[in-house]
Amino acid sequence: MRRPASLGSRLAWLYSLAAAGVFTVAAWLIEQSVEAHFVEEDMRVMQGQFDIARAALAQLDTPAALRSLPARTRDALSTHTGLALRVARSNGDLLYSSAPAGEALPEFPLVSGTPQVHKWSRHGLDWRGFTAEAPASVAGEAPLLVTVALDIAHHEHFLRGFRHSLALVVGSAILIVAALSWAITRRALRPIRNMAHLAGEMSASRLGERLRVERLPRELHELAEAFNAMLGRLQDAFARLSEFSSDLAHELRTPISNLTMQTEVSLSRSRSADEYREVLFSSLEEYRRLSRMVADMLFLAQADNGLMVPRNETVELGALADGLIEYFEPLASERALTLKRSGEACATVDPLMIRRALANLLSNAVRHATPGSQVDLRITHSGNAIALQVSNQGEPIPAQHQHRLFDRFYRVDPSRTRTSEGAGLGLAITRSIVEAHGGSVALESNRDATNFTLWLPVSPGKEAATPPD
Missing domain, CATH: 3.30.450 (Beta-Lactamase)
Structure with missing residues (x-):
């Protein structure tokens, strides 16, 4: 061609x-x-x-x-x-x-x-x-x-x-003009050739390189800045992908190591049927954990590729929230927590997806709330958007971690045991669900409380819901 x-x-x-x-x-x-x-x-x-x-x-x-x-x-x-x-x-x-x-x-x-x-x-x-x-x-x-x-x-x-x-x-x-035009245009377009050369030699190990904007003609400043911004996004995405691969390997290694160790211990000597049954029950728990992790990863992969299509229907968000509060009541009572819901609203959403998103937020709130405090679930209506806010009292989330909290496998305190806190995919799934509905998520954390807010459009097809100014 x-x-x-x-x-x-x-x-x-x-x-x-x-x-x-x-x-x-x-x-x-x-x-x-x-x-x-x-x-x-x-x-x-x-x-x-x-x-x-x-x-x-x-x-x-x-x-x-x-x-x-x-x-x-x-x-x-x-x-x-x-x-x-x-x-x-x-x-x-x-x-x-x-x-x-x-x-x-x-x-x-x-x-x-x-x-x-x-x-x-x-x-x-x-x-x-x-x-x-x-x-x-x-x-x-x-x-x-x-x-x-x-x-x-x-x-x-x-x-x-x-x-x-x-x-x-x-x-x-x-x-003569043709020759001079060729020489002048070739010299004038040298920054574009440099940009193409840099793009051609770009690799995972050279994502930190940038074009020097101050040496470029004014007409190419916007293009060069956009190119540098693209490299920055690629570098950030590659870094997150590397972290994700490392975290995924770590998450998979733990249950696999547990299964391997239990199997080796079981095979080290003859055991009774009850002992083998106990080993199988323990292995079943690890298998379920692996299954949940794989299911969550498939769910996020579908969201990344635009394959997650909500099955929308009109939902009473107050009734949906009451059902979740009833579900988390036993876990909250163990920590002397009080769960309270306020506000009513109707929205055209996928009830199962929204239920899962709210469940992830309530689970985190109950896990990190100060014992004896109250966890609030507030439903408010503002213009074309509906806000679902989950608040709890507890240790504030440091500002340097807040923008990463919805990333996959990201934890504020990596030293916490992974067995007690799941695989670290809950908030990433929550964000994917809300974005699939045309909404957005917001986080505000200080000494008084930590607030997670889901902004959803009143009905599909309307402008994406965003936090008001």
């Missing part, structure tokens, strides 16, 4: 075509100006000859004097090389012609009595001339038709040479 022309080639061609057009028009105007000058000079000479002929005809008052016209005009023409004169009656009778032998001067028609300048070539000669009326003093004689012609061969020879030289100059100028 043929590759398209480069941007530099296109710009060079456009500059060259523009220069060719300008030079061609300029050369044509110069050539027309020179030719107009020659026409003006020729007209001055021919008009002088016509005036002489008209004055001579005005002195002819008898037929005999009219017949002496050749002798009267011969002396007047002898000082003008290349001039020819033709005098004829209006009926076509030729009275006089000074044209070279074998050369008959044409008689041009008059348009409303106004002479028109004509140019013609005959027998290798180039002529310019006109026909005009000249009154005669002979009684009863109609005005005579006088044709004045000038041999312009030397003018035409000069113009042909001038046009040839002009064509060479214009052609050379176009070639």
Whole structure:
């Protein structure tokens, strides 16, 4: 497949075509100006000859004097090389012609009595001339038709040479402009080539490189800044992917190590049926943990690829929240916590997904709330958005961790046991669910309370719900 022309080639061609057009028009105007000058000079000479002929005809008052016209005009023409004169009656009778032998001067028609300048070539000669009326003093004689012609061969020879030289100059100028355009555009587009070179050599180990914006032309600042921002996003995404791979390996290693150790211990000696049954129950718990982790990972993979489509229906969010509170009541009572729901709202959402998102938030709130405190679930309606807020009292989340808290496998305190806190995918799943509904999540944590807020649109198809300013 043929590759398209480069941007530099296109710009060079456009500059060259523009220069060719300008030079061609300029050369044509110069050539027309020179030719107009020659026409003006020729007209001055021919008009002088016509005036002489008209004055001579005005002195002819008898037929005999009219017949002496050749002798009267011969002396007047002898000082003008290349001039020819033709005098004829209006009926076509030729009275006089000074044209070279074998050369008959044409008689041009008059348009409303106004002479028109004509140019013609005959027998290798180039002529310019006109026909005009000249009154005669002979009684009863109609005005005579006088044709004045000038041999312009030397003018035409000069113009042909001038046009040839002009064509060479214009052609050379176009070639020079084309070469300069190519050099200038190639130099001007060097930053783009550097950008392409950097993109071509980009790899996982060189994601930290950036274009130097301060050295670029102003027109490329926005492109370079966008390119650097893209590299920054790629670097951040790659770093998170590396962390994710490491965390995933760690999460999988723990249950697999437990299963391997239990199996090796069980096989180290003969055991009773009850002991084997106990080992199998312990292994079953690890298998379930692995199954939940795989299911969560598949769920997030579907969300990342846009395959998670909510099955929307109208839901009473208050009733949905009451069901979750009832579910978490036993766990909360173990820590002397009080669960409270306030507010009502209806929304068109997928009830199972929203239930799962709220369950993840309530689970975290119950786990990290100060014993004996209260966990609140508030439902509020603001414009086109509905807010579901889960609040608990406890240790505040440091600011440096808040923007990472919804990442997969991310924990504020990595030293906490993973067995008691799950796989660290709950908040990532919550964010994916809310974004699939066209909403967003928000976190605010201070000494007073930690608030997780889910912003959802009232109904699908409306503008994505965002926290109000």
